[in-house]
Amino acid sequence: MADTDRDLLPEGLEDRLPAAAAAAGRVTRALLDVMDSHGFDRVQPPSIEFEKSMASRMAGVQPRRMFRFVDPASLRTLALRSDITVQVGRMAATGLGAAPRPLRLCYAGQVLTIKGDGLDPTRERLQVGAELIGSDSVAAAGELVAMAIEALRAAGASGISVDFTLPDLVDTLAANALPLDADKIEAVRRELDAKDAGGLVAAGGEAYLPLLTAIGPFDQAIERLAAIDAGGALAGRIKALREIAARVGGAARLTLDPSERHGFEYQSWFGFTIYAEGLPGALGRGGSYAILGRAAGEEEPAIGFSLYPDALIDALAAAETPRDTLFLPLRHDGEQAARLRAIGWRTVAAVCDNCDPARLGCTHRLEGGEAVRL
Structure with a gap:
């Protein structure tokens, strides 16, 4: 009986063929080069860690999205990483715990999840990001947003837009300005995120309805948010958003959705x-957060972003034109070929008498010491 599935890949996983692999290398290098130019040092955490370490390092991490298995050596549960940010947080709190703050770190690597996100079945993605640890100030936020835009433009993205949000919006208002019972806060967050006015009223959040109007182009939306700010509870947040927007300037189109979760x-x-x-969907997300320190209950502020450039890589690979490649016949001069590579030529050497330069993707052939176009 024929083995019909030996060449299949699991759902949500795919190979990168030569054009896409080349584009992935260029995009990753361009993104990391921009981060490096801003003083961010690259780190490389392992792809597998103890589940407990990754699940407990930062609030909101979802272990059920991770591939988990038992380590035969320690008999403890291991997990394949679904987010490198939490690993960088661990490194900052342990091996780099004594390093001067703010600590600037960047990274690139593959992450995996048990299932895709929404309608996207992809389970393995490239994650490239930067974390500034030790501060979540407005200046830090402005630096990270501007750097994310610069990095994506350097990698080949265009027409960039950034949508700002206030993840703790409901908590901030519920504390005093628009009081909510503790058992209603999560429901109000959910209905605001869904932009469901009827559901928001049913959840006991009628006072929060005006927030649904503070959505759209940044300049107009921030004015509407300021106009409905309950007793100035959001004045500090609004001032911070204006400062971050000013830092970005005209580098990207800015929008605001303060209740997006x-x-x-x-x-x-x-x-x-x-x-x-x-490009379909979001290229990345970022914001302020806290990482756990060595001591129980100890937290350290941080701000960063994670980019998922797979869609950009696919678009660049599809638009790529063939590179100039020089065919080297059998018994060519090796020293001459090395000199040609040193000045920028990409070469493909014949290994048999019937090697066809055109079929091998070459654009030129070495003849009499000269590169002759095919």
Whole structure:
């Protein structure tokens, strides 16, 4: 009986063929180069850790999304990482616990989840990001948003837009300005996130209805948010958003959705989602959060972002033109070929008498010491 599924990949996983792999390398390098230029040092955590470590490091991490299995050596549960941010938090609190703050770290690597997000079946993604640990100030937020935009533009994205949000909006208002019973807060958060006016009233959040109007282009939406601010409870948040927007300037189109919660499971006072023209879905998210320190109950503020550039990589790979490649016949001069590579040529050497340069993707052939176009 024929083995019909030996060449299949599991749902949500795929190979990167040469064009896509090359584009992935260029995009990753471009993103990391921008982060490096801003003083962010790269770290490389392992792809597998103890489940307890990853699940308890930051609020909002969902262990049920992780692939888990028992380690034969320790007999403890291990997990494949679903988010590198939590690993960077562990490194900052342990191996880099004594490093000067604010600590600037960046990373790139694959992450996996048991199931895709919404209608997207993808379970493995490239995550590239940066974390500034030791501060979640307005200046830090402005730096990270501006750097994310710069990095994506350097990688080839265009028409970038950024949507700001206030993940702790309901908690801030419920504490005093628009009081809510503790058992209603989560329902009000959910209905605001869903933009469901009827559901919001049913959940006991009628006073929060005006927030549904403070959505759209940043300049107009922030004015509406300021106009409905209950007793100035959001004055500090509004001032901070204006300062961050000023830092971005005209580098990206800015919008505001202060009640957006999807994808901001562990962010605190500030969050943002970043998009690019012609690419489906979000390219990344970021915001302020806290990491656990070594001591029980100890927390450290941080702010960062995670980019998921797979859609950008696919778009660049599809638009890629063939590179100039020089065919080297059998018994060519090896020293001459090395000199040609040193000045930028990409070469493909013949390994048999019937190697066809055109079929091998070459654009030129080495003849008499010269590169001749095919």
